[in-house]
Amino acid sequence: MIEVKTGGKLYIAGEYAILAPQQTALLAFIPIYMTAHITPNHRYQISSDMFSYSCDVITPDANYALIQETVAVMEEYLLACGYAIRPFSLIITGKLERDGVKLGIGSSGSVVVLILKAMVALYQIDVSEDLLFKLAAYVLLKRGDNGSMGDVACIAYESLLAYTSFDREAVRHQIALHPLPKVLASDWGYSIRRVTTSLDIDFLVGWTKQSSISKEMIKCVKKAIDTTFLSETDSQVLRLITSLETGDKLAVKTSLETISTLLEQLSPVIYNEQLKRLKMASVDLDCVAKSSGAGGGDCGIALSFDALSSKKLMERWREDGIVLLLKERLSFL
Ligand code: PMV
Ligand code: MG
Numbered sequence: 001m002i003e004v005k006t007g008g009k010l011y012i013a014g015e016y017a018i019l020a021p022q023q024t025a026l027l028a029f030i031p032i033y034m035t036a037h038i039t040p041n042h043r044y045q046i047s048s049d050m051f052s053y054s055c056d057v058i059t060p061d062a063n064y065a066l067i068q069e070t071v072a073v074m075e076e077y078l079l080a081c082g083y084a085i086r087p088f089s090l091i092i093t094g095k096l097e098r099d100g101v102k103l104g105i106g107s108s109g110s111v112v113v114l115i116l117k118a119m120v121a122l123y124q125i126d127v128s129e130d131l132l133f134k135l136a137a138y139v140l141l142k143r144g145d146n147g148s149m150g151d152v153a154c155i156a157y158e159s160l161l162a163y164t165s166f167d168r169e170a171v172r173h174q175i176a177l178h179p180l181p182k183v184l185a186s187d188w189g190y191s192i193r194r195v196t197t198s199l200d201i202d203f204l205v206g207w208t209k210q211s212s213i214s215k216e217m218i219k220c221v222k223k224a225i226d227t228t229f230l231s232e233t234d235s236q237v238l239r240l241i242t243s244l245e246t247g248d249k250l251a252v253k254t255s256l257e258t259i260s261t262l263l264e265q266l267s268p269v270i271y272n273e274q275l276k277r278l279k280m281a282s283v284d285l286d287c288v289a290k291s292s293g294a295g296g297g298d299c300g301i302a303l304s305f306d307a308l309s310s311k312k313l314m315e316r317w318r319e320d321g322i323v324l325l326l327k328e329r330l331s332f333l
Helices: 065-080 107-123 129-142 150-157 168-177 180-185 214-224 227-246 249-266 273-280 307-319
Strands: 002-013 024-040 045-048 088-093 161-164 191-194 202-207 287-291 299-304 323-329
Touching: 002 107, 002 150, 002 227, 002 249, 002 299, 024 107, 024 150, 024 227, 024 323, 045 065, 065 107, 065 129, 065 180, 088 107, 107 129, 107 150, 129 150, 129 168, 129 180, 150 161, 150 191, 168 180, 202 287, 202 307, 227 249, 249 287, 249 299, 273 287, 273 299, 287 307, 299 307, 307 323
Parallel strands: 045 088
Antiparallel strands: 002 024, 024 088, 024 161, 161 191, 202 299, 202 323, 287 299
16 A cells, blocks of 8 residues: 655745736645555545545546546556556545635645655656646646646645746647647746745744635636736745845845735735734734735735744734644745
8 A cells, every 4th residue: 555645735925916927926835734545456446535435537426527537647648658557546535624614725736736646656657746747737727727736836846936837828728739748748838946045934824714715716806917916916926035035034024015915905805804814913013914825715824033923923813713724934844
């Protein structure tokens, strides 16, 4: 029995803007994991603790469709590499939720990367993080996912990273026209870079306990995204990344505050009541807090620059019913 794991992700900055090509976002890897156990079997048997039944790979099943598609894409890749396809049993556990409510740290992206990793381990092949990212993005693009693919970049690389987006329509077009190996071999035009910082920063994640569907949020907010939002967000995200790398604390704070304000102005649905409270909790402390990702629920994040501020922020979050999901040194992520 082979075991593999994948974690989650959260946007620190650049959400929504990252939906347009050549924008940059900063994402944090969240070490809360899903697990897969895979073993060769005489027939396909796939089960996830999300559902009360298992499935195979040929009987269409709406719940398992994403998993089935991921298996199909990986098998197409394996075939192209000259491997003989073998059935397996796959068990997925550790749904990224609490009390039946999803945490909003990237469960669909995580499950795709998880299955790819499980099959990579089963076939004992060498797949780079970059190829893992491309395969996962391929699965999601093929399924018509409307996300930026920043989630799968972060989950595949398991690191704090700067992700510069590619033209998804152009790649979708390639997928329709060309076989998988050709699409994988082409340059999609994205960039992924690990980010490190010498600053002593506490990275805190607050969960609103309200679930939000990114796909729906995107549909609602997308029309408000204009070139001013894009250029202002991008320049602040780049400034934020440089400031983390050079250790300019003040610039980290001001750029993150500006990015938060830009999001607030983009659409009123992003900062719902709980996310407003999550942010307000940072007032007069040495920290910055903001909504993370699509907003409208799920999680918010904070960067805190001293222990007392972290403590105060956590107290305020607790009083407001915001659950602390993670507190970690940013440089460890
Ligand atoms: O809420 P999340 O963590 O799924 O993030 C969504 C971020 C968006 O930029 C709004 C969409 C995307 O896929 O990048
Ligand atoms: Mg979300």
